[in-house]
Amino acid sequence: MSKNFRVLASVAMAATLAATSACSSTRDAEESTSGSSGSGGGLVGIAMPTRSLERWNNDGAHLDDLLKKAGYTTSLQFADNKVDQQITQIENMINQNAKVLVVASIDGTALSPVLEKAATAKIKVIAYDRLINGTPNVDYYATFDNYLVGKLQGQFIEEKLGLKDGKGPFNLEPFAGSSDDNNAKFFFNGAWDVLKPYVESGKLVIPSGKKIAGEEDWKTVSITGWKSETAQAEMDNRLNSFYTGGKKVNVVLSPNDSLALGIAQSLASKGYKPGADYPILTGQDADLANVKNIQADTQSMTVWKDTRTLGDQVAKMIDAIVKGTTVEVNDEKTYNNGNKVVPSYLLPPVVVVKDDIKTKLVDSGFYTADKLGL
Numbered sequence: 001m002s003k004n005f006r007v008l009a010s011v012a013m014a015a016t017l018a019a020t021s022a023c024s025s026t027r028d029a030e031e032s033t034s035g036s037s038g039s040g041g042g043l044v045g046i047a048m049p050t051r052s053l054e055r056w057n058n059d060g061a062h063l064d065d066l067l068k069k070a071g072y073t074t075s076l077q078f079a080d081n082k083v084d085q086q087i088t089q090i091e092n093m094i095n096q097n098a099k100v101l102v103v104a105s106i107d108g109t110a111l112s113p114v115l116e117k118a119a120t121a122k123i124k125v126i127a128y129d130r131l132i133n134g135t136p137n138v139d140y141y142a143t144f145d146n147y148l149v150g151k152l153q154g155q156f157i158e159e160k161l162g163l164k165d166g167k168g169p170f171n172l173e174p175f176a177g178s179s180d181d182n183n184a185k186f187f188f189n190g191a192w193d194v195l196k197p198y199v200e201s202g203k204l205v206i207p208s209g210k211k212i213a214g215e216e217d218w219k220t221v222s223i224t225g226w227k228s229e230t231a232q233a234e235m236d237n238r239l240n241s242f243y244t245g246g247k248k249v250n251v252v253l254s255p256n257d258s259l260a261l262g263i264a265q266s267l268a269s270k271g272y273k274p275g276a277d278y279p280i281l282t283g284q285d286a287d288l289a290n291v292k293n294i295q296a297d298t299q300s301m302t303v304w305k306d307t308r309t310l311g312d313q314v315a316k317m318i319d320a321i322v323k324g325t326t327v328e329v330n331d332e333k334t335y336n337n338g339n340k341v342v343p344s345y346l347l348p349p350v351v352v353v354k355d356d357i358k359t360k361l362v363d364s365g366f367y368t369a370d371k372l373g374l
């Protein structure tokens with residue numbers, strides 16, 4: 001067996017193995033791990049934003065596992081959502097002569113100086129899930145189609161409410177993700193391109209008075225750091241101030257699951273119960289707690305991004321970079337980082353509702369039936 005074939009075969013094998021174990025990663029405290037197995041591949045630095053959200057633990061563990069099984073040495077770091085900590089971690093990876101850096105940035109605009117050091121050291125950089133802005137020194141971007149994530153949320157709302165059939169008016173509360181995350185705008189725009197015509201026609205009314213007309217207005221509904229507690233407090237405020245005298249919210253646009261968790265808490269505290277009057281509530285990531293909420297009818301859907309496939313794709317990109325072969329991309333126009341269009345690989349996100357939890361999340365091995373009480 002040639003060496004090239006061996007490495008690819010082991011990446012494929014690791015992908016299969018990881019497909020059955022991706023969700024069993026443990027949730028340690030915020031800490032770093034590094035590991036080495038095999039030889040020859042060289043060091044790959046993996047900088048993840050935080051352990052506080054389930055998805056980043058799974059992402060990190062899966063990619064780390066794939067790379068180790070393919071003979072690479074890895075340095076997997078989590079930065080507690082602190083930008084300075086992430087920069088220091090990346091600096092250390094550069095000092096350790098990493099061949100490739102995989103970075104899921106906390107603030108996509110804050111990494112230019114450290115990535116200049118990486119470029120000087122001839123280290124290739126892959127932006128993972130989130131684009132890194134304002135620098136020429138990001139070589140590739142691997143992500144899910146972020147605009148489509150938002151569009152799927154918008155279309156779900158449109159369909160559930162029967163907006164196309166002229167139904168309404170309905171009370172909507174929109175939320176957006178952290179404004180330092182380049183993805184947040186894509187998510188919001190995807191949803192808003194579907195919903196905005198109905199806001200303009202009066203079929204969707206926003207009792208809190210949040211006006212989203214201009215390019216940057218989505219920031220007025222953004223939740224810094226994607227925090228559940230902040231989303232909960234914001235929803236509490238809106239319900240307390242604008243939903244008096246029996247007024248009910250009919251739909252909440254939440255860009256992801258961490259916000260949806262907080263929003264669901266707020267709704268529960270204000271007496272909203274699962275059933276016909278419970279608002280439509282969107283999400284993204286298929287986090288375990290949210291899938292349980294979908295089972296319990298306190299969240300309507302989630303947009304599932306099978307992070308195992310993202311890891312698989314990034315592992316292939318790394319292998320191609322290290323071997324000097326062509327790196328596969330499928331989008332060379334969408335992601336302009338303010339300095340250049342970054343060649344990207346976009347994966348398709350998938351809507352999950354209560355009825356297809358088993359077929360989509362369990363049958364694919366993303367969750368065991370056990371975990372979901374199925």
Ligand code: BGC
Nearest residue numbers: 053129130181183226256285
């Ligand atoms: C990711 C989402 C995630 C959010 C919060 C975004 O960049 O694409 O999957 O929910 O960050 O961590």
